[in-house]
Amino acid sequence: MPIRGDARLSAAARLAIYANMYFFRILDSLKEDFPTVLKTVGVDRFHNLVTDYLVKHPSKYWTLRNVGKALPTFLKRHHLLRTWPFLSELAQFEWTLLDVFDAANVVLLSREKLSNLKAAQWENLKLQVVPAFRILKSAWPVDQMRQTKRKKTFIQRTKKDHLIVWRWDLKVYYRLAHSLEARLLKKMCNGVLFSEICTLAAQTSGMDQAITSIHKLLEQWLKEGLLVAV
Amino acid sequence: MDYPFLGFGVGLRTKHYGYILKHWPQMDFFEVISENYMVDGGRPLHILDEISERYPVVMHGVSLSIGSTDPLSKAYLKRLKELADRVKPAWISDHLCWGGVGGKNLHDLLPLPYTEETIRHVIERLRDVQDFLGRQIVLENVSSYISFTDSTMTEWEFLKTIVEEADCKILLDINNIYVSSFNHSFDPETYIDAIPKDRVVQFHLAGHSNKGKYLLDTHDHPIKPVVWKLYKKALERFGSITTLIEWDDHIPGFPKLQEAVEKAKNIYRGFSAERAPQTPKDTENPVAVYHGT
Numbered sequence: 255m256p257i258r259g260d261a262r263l264s265a266a267a268r269l270a271i272y273a274n275m276y277f278f279r280i281l282d283s284l285k286e287d288f289p290t291v292l293k294t295v296g297v298d299r300f301h302n303l304v305t306d307y308l309v310k311h312p313s314k315y316w317t318l319r320n321v322g323k324a325l326p327t328f329l330k331r332h333h334l335l336r337t338w339p340f341l342s343e344l345a346q347f348e349w350t351l352l353d354v355f356d357a358a359n360v361v362l363l364s365r366e367k368l369s370n371l372k373a374a375q376w377e378n379l380k381l382q383v384v385p386a387f388r389i390l391k392s393a394w395p396v397d398q399m400r401q402t403k404r405k406k407t408f409i410q411r412t413k414k415d416h417l418i419v420w421r422w423d424l425k426v427y428y429r430l431a432h433s434l435e436a437r438l439l440k441k442m443c444n445g446v447l448f449s450e451i452c453t454l455a456a457q458t459s460g461m462d463q464a465i466t467s468i469h470k471l472l473e474q475w476l477k478e479g480l481l482v483a484v
Numbered sequence: 485m486d487y488p489f490l491g492f493g494v495g496l497r498t499k500h501y502g503y504i505l506k507h508w509p510q511m512d513f514f515e516v517i518s519e520n521y522m523v524d525g526g527r528p529l530h531i532l533d534e535i536s537e538r539y540p541v542v543m544h545g546v547s548l549s550i551g552s553t554d555p556l557s558k559a560y561l562k563r564l565k566e567l568a569d570r571v572k573p574a575w576i577s578d579h580l581c582w583g584g585v586g587g588k589n590l591h592d593l594l595p596l597p598y599t600e601e602t603i604r605h606v607i608e609r610l611r612d613v614q615d616f617l618g619r620q621i622v623l624e625n626v627s628s629y630i631s632f633t634d635s636t637m638t639e640w641e642f643l644k645t646i647v648e649e650a651d652c653k654i655l656l657d658i659n660n661i662y663v664s665s666f667n668h669s670f671d672p673e674t675y676i677d678a679i680p681k682d683r684v685v686q687f688h689l690a691g692h693s694n695k696g697k698y699l700l701d702t703h704d705h706p707i708k709p710v711v712w713k714l715y716k717k718a719l720e721r722f723g724s725i726t727t728l729i730e731w732d733d734h735i736p737g738f739p740k741l742q743e744a745v746e747k748a749k750n751i752y753r754g755f756s757a758e759r760a761p762q763t764p765k766d767t768e769n770p771v772a773v774y775h776g777t
Contacts, residue, residue: 255597256633260669262697263629271629271698276590313589316547316560317519321591359525386526424527 280308283318288325288348290400294338303334319356322349340394340408347396347417350388351428354421357386362422363481368472382445382484386421389431389440397428422479434458435471445484485620487653487685490540490574490726492748494741497731501531503738511539511745515728518545518576522563529570536571542686542726543573544655547589548613550623551582551596551606561616568617575685577622577655580606580643595628598635598642603649610650622653622685627660627692627701629667639664640678647683654679656725657688658718659711663699676718684722689715689748690730704733707744712751719755727752 259265281304285292292300311324326346335341362384371379391414399408416436419428431439437458438451455464475481491512496504503509514535521532535541547560568576581593596602614621625643637645647654656679665672689712691705707729719725729744 257630258633265630268630268698271700272590272592272594275592279591313584313591314587315589316549316557316583317522318591319519319523354526356523356526356528359529385524421526424530 277305277308280304280313280318280321284322284325287322287352288345290348290396291325291341291345293405294341294344294399295334299334303329303332306332319352322352325349339410340396340399343390343392343394344396344399347390347392347400347419347428350390350419351400351426354386354388354419355426357384357421360384360482362479363476363483365476367483368476377447377449379448380445380484381442381448381451382482383439383442383480384420384422384482387439387443387480388419389436389443390417390419391415392417397430420478420480427478434467438471439480442481485575487575487726489724490542492727492729492745492752493540493542494729494745495544495731496532496535496541497735499735500738500741505531505534507738508538509738509742511742513540513542513574513726513728515542515544515730516571516573518543518564518567518578519547521571522560522567532571541571541573542728543568543571543576544624545576545578546591546593547583548578548621549583549589550578550580550609550613551602552585553582553605554585554587556609556612561613565617568619575622575653576617576619577624577686579626580623580646581626593626595626595630595632595639596642597632598637598639600636603642603645606646607650610646610652614650614652620652622655623647624655624657624688625660625664627657627663627667627699629698629700631668638670638675638678640675644678644680644683648680652683653685654683655686655688656684656718656722657690658715659688659690659692659707659730660701662708662711662714663692663701666699672714673717676714676721679721681722684725687715687718687722687725687727688730689727689744690732702733703730704735707747712747715748716751716755719752723759724752724756 257265257269259268281301284304285300295303307325307328310328313321315321326342326349329335329342329345393411393414395408395411397417416431416433417428418431418439419426434455438454441451441454452464452468455468459467493511493513493515496514496516516532521528523529545564579593580596582596583592583594584590596606610621625639643654646652661672661675665675689707690701690703691707693700693702693705727748729741729748731741
């Protein structure tokens, strides 16, 4: 449908106002969502990155919150990766922080509830991690990059680490998890019987070690607000 | 549906969460951007629960896209209804505009062609929305930078016909009227005079930027004197209308917003005094009887 122009502003100039607002509104939103990516590449390259990104991924969402969802994957094939090989993993980490920030609330499994379980009830106890929990594999210390205020050089790890991200009591937390813990937590994403957790741990480290490990992990997960009972 | 005079409020913004939770400042009501709270959980909803326990709240959406030719998003409406059930807002508003097409979202409030065809289209969709939500919708006029050669009527005629035929209410954004009047060379007072008195339930007041050849509705400045003047004109026509100060970018500290609220109240007090000299003055709460609730 034709747009009306006048002596003051042509139709094209009027339409350009909206075109610019579309871009800068999303740019501002992505700057907030990916502050460490922004800090790493700088304002101008981030601007160009968002331009490239929007050509491939125009927003399909009714909320700006979701516009950056595909940026981590998009970065895997972007030329900036040649200079900053960790950029996609860093973006994935920052997106995950956002993703758990407003994930669903649940009633956490309490130590009291576990203490009151009778021996026979443990067999049927089904454990699940909270909805605001994600597990990432990263070859780069993206968690440290986020925390570092000044620019510094980071070394790629020899193997990918497991980084867990979750929300507890309205705050978002993250830390590395060793491989057994990561395997168990992954299993618990969809809910799993406690007995299966024990079996999995025993297969990895033997029964005696497994009992000690599970005990320690349960203590930690309860303390960190990671579990729900289903 | 009842539309009480809520008084004078501000938009709830993340920047002010800490201040509000610490001081619980005097504020007649808060307006929340619906989409910011249409999430599963976490801090945003927690804060909103705290606020809505203590203050009246109205919900203001930006993504209904009532004029789009894309089908209405059932997922969006479901989320909106869930939020309304949780917050129990005094009312729900959105804009008379379109915000996307072909499955793409522009995250903007674009004007519609003012034609009979658009009116039929919007009315049908408004009825669907109101049926789904089980309540009336309040529609806001947008500021605009383009108009269409196919338009056959003025914006105010378009707005009036739609709200009357779809039985909606109006959130009249005074700043948007002024911005559009400059950008499209019409008289803002003509606009105000043409809006039916019984439809307006809320005013928006905001700042804009002068870009030389056009005005941009930036919501990042104090309200301009010319908009305050138009607000007085609107008060004269519509009477006691719930008024909101909008500030969305370069947001100042909460006390600065309170100053703008006070200014709106003072203008309203002047208007009230002129209009109702026979009413005994309430020295505690001189603005209006709404404080007695």
